[in-house]
Amino acid sequence: MSKVLSAVAWPYANGPRHIGHVAGFGVPSDVFSRYMRMAGHDVLMVSGTDEHGTPILVAADAAGVTARELADTNNALIVQDLVDLGLSYDLFTRTTTGNHYRVVQELFRGVHANGYLVEQTTYGAISPSTGRTLPDRYIEGTCPICGYADARGDQCDNCGNQLDPTDLLDPRSKINGETPEFIETQHFFLDLPALAQALQDYLGGREASGTWRPNVIKFSLNLIEDLKPRAMTRDIDWGIPVPLDGWREQSAKRLYVWFDAVVGYLSASIEWARRLGDPERWRDWWNDPEALSYYFMGKDNIVFHSVIWPAELLAYNGAGERGGEAGEYGTLNLPTEVVSSEYMTMESKQFSTSRGHVILVGDMLSRYQPDALRYYICAAGPETSDADFTWSDFVLRTNSELVAGWGNLVNRTATMLAKNFGEIPAAGALEPVDETILATVRAGFDSVGDLVGRQRLRAGIAEAMRVVGEVNKYLTVTEPYKMKDESQRERLATVLHVAAQCVVDCNTLLAPFLPHSANLVHAALGGEGEFMPMPRIETVEELDTDNGAGLATYPVITGDYSATPSWQSHPVRVGAPVAKPTPIFTKLDPSVVEEELARLEK
């Protein structure tokens, strides 16, 4: 048994999230975390909403509200979506809490004290009316190379040349059209070159483990070949104050959103421990070199998790070429695994909230079962390459695999049990065919477990469904529905007992993927209580009112997962009542394809 940190990417709170987001980080991390708990590991699964940065400010301005108000609204929406999906966070918090501010500032101070944050003067654009940094991508102008009128500050979409915003002719703010002002400004830069060797050693070791997805490790190793210092502060009035004398008081200088966002994994772990009343407990996951950590995200976040965050940690630990000492949090663990998903497209095009080419998680869950979405994401998600979500494929997979394959097995088994015995009967002598199917199903714990433990979810759920198919075959071969004569009563009881055991075991195999329906199947076959613990929303009070963005209370996702069932066969209880079942999964009418496509057209 190991300490396992499940570090899940922090959804950005500039709006509600779409199903591509939860396909990238949410569902895969939950399946993995639930499996690891079942396998006996001590899992700490944390995340939260990422609420700082320019995009939130821009969205807030557009909506006529403050950044805090916008973040509050979207945090609430996102929390609801994630709970509805059944994502089993130990703590899902936010980056505007006093605790987060405090932890981020300690990290920054530690990195600064060790000499890895260097002050530099840079030349950057600000908005004259607000005094805020204008990020390159928010500046438009005429391309000096090809004359394209709507070139972006970082790159011209027409000729593809990389640009510097100062190169643009007639530069203008994409936000309000005004002409940006280019000023000299002071910022702190993370000295990545001084950490390059340490990063090289770290990533080299990770590469040697052979467990990272090839594109992630290759991409990361490529990045560290050419490291430059990177700004960790911004001219912006929405973010975490720089915790140094002379800077703290400057309301227009804040920490770069990505400096603080990745620290969230640590701050959320600490918040979790504090709320537990055991404030040092987080150290089991962060200071023990034997503890494992798995970070889940979409591919556009790889650099922050495989390079920037390890660099921050190495700098805090004092492990770069400038040396140094760890601060009050001690020597912190670097990521064991960076598990990155690719992109999920929809109907062959990239999701685009602004263009309305999007399926929001909340909309999806208002019309379909959460486990139907979870099944689709696990079976056809963007695990190692981009994957296309289409409504016709969603309907097909739901109906032919979830409903016809698994749901039907549960239904036919429970129906025969209810009709013939009204309970789980005791088995008589087992025949070879019975022994074989029981062994086949039990072998699934090894094969499925091995795949899920290596984050091979597509292969894992396919293997579980293969086992389901074997059990369907068992019923076809043994033909219990033909055993109507009293002389066959004992054989009937035996077959149905075996079938019930197989269904219960399949349910356990599928439980990490389909926790909601696992509880329904459990109950349908006479199981008592809840099988898979589910998360809940709890409103909590701010722990550090002297810091943070001024929250008083806020919603978090949490849960007690200590009753998670173990990853093994759980014997059925003879005599457990089985009533005529109601179908677990809803079959979808093919017309939903057209309906949903029509929704997209709007």
Add this chain to the structure above:
RNA sequence: GGGGCGGUAGCUCAGUCGGUCAGAGCAGAGGACUCAUAAUCCUUGGGUCGUGGGUUCGAGCCCCACCCGCCCUACCA
């Protein structure tokens, strides 16, 4: 410009160290069965493995070039 990923049966995709690797699921066709949300089970797949070279006794799998699609390039997973 630089970097990455993908191009395998109608569709969605597996193919780890090069030698039963030419596969699975779905769709389609035929059959069996009726407990089950007409669900299940069995049988049925000859696709230049993007193109052209090369290395090798042997290459989807390695190398080179090219074509096509997608993505990243540091503030939208």
